[in-house]
Amino acid sequence: MMDYMTMTADSPPTRSTAIKLYDESGFAGMRRAGRLAAEILDALVPHVVPGVTTGELDDVVRRMSIDGGGVPATMGYRGYQHSCCTSINNVICHGIPGDRKLLEGDIVNIDVTPLVDGWHGDSSRMYIAGEAPIKARRLVEVTYECLMLGIEQAKPGNHLGDIGHAIQKHAEKHRYGVVRDFCGHGLGRVFHDSPEVVHVGTPGSGPELKPGMFFTIEPMINIGKPGVRMMEDGWTAVTRDRTLSAQFEHSIGITETGCEIFTASPKGLHCPPYG
Numbered sequence: 001m002m003d004y005m006t007m008t009a010d011s012p013p014t015r016s017t018a019i020k021l022y023d024e025s026g027f028a029g030m031r032r033a034g035r036l037a038a039e040i041l042d043a044l045v046p047h048v049v050p051g052v053t054t055g056e057l058d059d060v061v062r063r064m065s066i067d068g069g070g071v072p073a074t075m076g077y078r079g080y081q082h083s084c085c086t087s088i089n090n091v092i093c094h095g096i097p098g099d100r101k102l103l104e105g106d107i108v109n110i111d112v113t114p115l116v117d118g119w120h121g122d123s124s125r126m127y128i129a130g131e132a133p134i135k136a137r138r139l140v141e142v143t144y145e146c147l148m149l150g151i152e153q154a155k156p157g158n159h160l161g162d163i164g165h166a167i168q169k170h171a172e173k174h175r176y177g178v179v180r181d182f183c184g185h186g187l188g189r190v191f192h193d194s195p196e197v198v199h200v201g202t203p204g205s206g207p208e209l210k211p212g213m214f215f216t217i218e219p220m221i222n223i224g225k226p227g228v229r230m231m232e233d234g235w236t237a238v239t240r241d242r243t244l245s246a247q248f249e250h251s252i253g254i255t256e257t258g259c260e261i262f263t264a265s266p267k268g269l270h271c272p273p274y275g
Helices: 024-047 054-067 134-152 160-173
Strands: 004-007 019-022 084-088 091-093 107-112 114-116 123-128 184-186 193-197 214-217 220-222 228-230 237-239 245-247 250-254 259-261
Touching (some): 024 054, 024 123, 024 250, 024 259, 054 084, 054 107, 091 107, 091 220, 091 245, 107 134, 123 134, 134 160, 134 214, 134 245, 134 250, 160 193
Parallel strands (some): 004 019
Antiparallel strands (some): 091 237, 107 123, 184 214, 214 250, 220 245, 228 237
């Protein structure tokens, strides 16, 4: 049986196994952080082109995070030294920015988490450098659809299993694999908190969704099987069968009637092509 904990503006930012239920001050904080995350992802669109390095994209994220009144929550997190994650082609998640130049047709997930006034705005989006093959574009589209179908199930009275089931059903209909090794998570004043949001599931299973819950939904979908292999750097996760992978992520809050997406694009740049 999962425990729930009511949070107020004065509650300390401690990680807990209990699911936190935030008040209106929490929603206000997450709106500010989520808005900055979405603005950063919007601003990256013209920069994601063949020839740019992932390190240059990381510089843009860091500069915008600071200029927007925040700091990148990833810098210094468990020893990580960058402002975002850049996951290209068969990299599932946690790709490390560096000297790698994007090539024509690369697909890349960029994951940002600005920390604004103590609140975490966690979001990621897929980008395409130039023109990608049809199979890559279709994977990106279906992955975005998986995210939004999961979000449709995010409402009070439903369960986390309803979210996972919606994602799994849509992905597997297209014969794609849903990664199990990584999942969404609670967040707010803590970067990674309870509950874990698994992207597969059975309807009606798992913790009940209640108003005030904040968490991410971030399905990682592979063209091939869901297997994962970790690289020697301890961060980068790649597909075991070397097929393409895609991911989208939003931070949301459960309301009395449904959910609020804190990280929705202000410019309507939801899924590529963004032109």
